[in-house]
Amino acid sequence: VLNINQNNTNGTDCPDLYDWDWLYTSQPVYILLITVLGILFNVFILMVFCFHKKACTVAEIYLSNLAAADLILVSCLPFWAVHISNGFNWPFGLFMCKAVNLGIKINANSSVYFLVLVSMDRYVALVHTMSHGRMRRPKYAKLGCLLMWGFGLLLSFPTLFFRKVNYFPEYNVTACFLEYPNLTTELFFDGMLIVFGFIVPISISSFCTIKIIQALKVQMTERFNAEKTEQKATNLVLAVLLAFFICWVPFHVVTTLDVLVRADILGGCHLQSVLDICNQIFSYLAFFNSVLNPILYVIVGKNFRKKVSELFKEWKIKTAAAPESLRISHLSSTVKTVV
Incomplete structure (x- = not known):
């Protein structure tokens, strides 16, 4: 859970040991x-997947949904930019407090499972090649x-029910924050997110990745060229997956320690x-990670x-054909007028 606003609202007895001005x-x-x-970047990715004349492969369906999740996340971030620059004052009201955080949470919770699906797809394609036609x-x-x-929406349940906007006179801020009814509820939901939002998907993805790498090594050793298309898709x-591990694992480790x-x-x-x-860093x-994926x-x-x-070539042909069709239409109109 991205509780980036709770540093000013958690009411901890510990003094602030660091200067937070750099944050603002x-x-x-x-x-x-x-x-x-x-x-x-993500709009560009989705345009390519949506407008290309060929239907998306199974892996591309998963990756396009990942791009959609990334697009939702980055579209929510400007509200947090205003929030932080405002000294953690939330000016957008309760509805946007819930909606913006819900967009961020759904991305964090769903994107990891899209990667689970795509890693399982690669695992089936390369390790269980005989059955992949039926399953994929x-x-x-x-x-x-x-x-x-x-x-992902189910895992975002706490945001819908426990996000609130309140004024804190001790900090002189109106904050958008998570307020659980008690510590037991807070630890329960945070524990569920750690297990189902981190440990389970990372374990499945890691297992599939190890098996995929082993299968690729065997194919390279045997000079097995029939699956070159699968290998190209697998490299991506x-x-x-590596980018996701690098970008998200540190955050989940810090969340677990917290x-x-x-x-x-x-x-x-x-x-x-x-x-x-x-937690901030x-x-x-x-x-x-939402910017890195399209680059990859x-x-x-x-x-x-x-x-x-292929898509650019298709657009060029259509663009070149448009003036020609207009010229023919104009010529046809002229001929009709003369006749």
């Missing part, structure tokens, strides 16, 4: 940069994506202050670059 000045600029790049069908992929969106998936501190399993003001700083490292599609995805090239 530098991070809004970073967030707006991420927003602009993320919207442009677009209609099943679309159904799987729909279920993952629903599961592995790059996206839960342990609140459960009194770990303690100390110095540790809490370090976790507060790390790693939250925005996780946000950067272009750099690593040979099949994607081929789709882009």
Whole structure:
């Protein structure tokens, strides 16, 4: 859960050991940069997948849903840029407090499961090649994506019910924050998110990734060339998985440690202050993943670059054909007039 506003509202007895002024000045600029790049890149990815004349493969269905989730996240970030630059004053009201955080949570919760689906698809394609024709069908992929969106929404339950907007006179801020009814409820939901939003999907993806790498090594050793298309798609998936691990694992580790501190399993003001700083840094490292994914599609995805090239050629042909059709239409009108 991205509780980026709770540093000023958690009511901790520990004194602030670090200067937070850098947060108000530098991070809004970073967030707006991420927003602009993320919207442009992910819209481009979705346009290529949607407007290309060939139907998307199963892996591309998963990756296009991942791009849609990333687009939702970066579209929510400008509100947090204003929120932080405002000294954690939330000026947008309760509805937007819930809606913006819901958009961020759904991305965080659903995107990891889209990666689970795409890693399982690569696993079936390369490790269980005899059965992949029956199992890897677009209609099943679309159904799987729909279920993952629903599961992401289910994991975002706390945002819908426990996000509030209140004025805190001790901090002189009107904050958008999570207020659980008690510590037990808070630890329960945070524990559920750690298990189902991090441990379970990362474990499945890691298992599939290891098996995929082993299968690729065997194919390279045997010079097995029949599956070159599958290998190209797999290289892109592995790059996206690696980027996700690098960007999101630190955030989830810090979140887990923070839960342990609140459960009194770990303690100390110095540790809490370090976790507060790390939570900020790693939250925005996780946000950067939404910009990194489209870049990887272009750099690593040979099949994607081929789709882009074909789409541009198709648009050029249509653009060139349009003036010609207008000229013929004008000539036809002229002839009719003369006759």
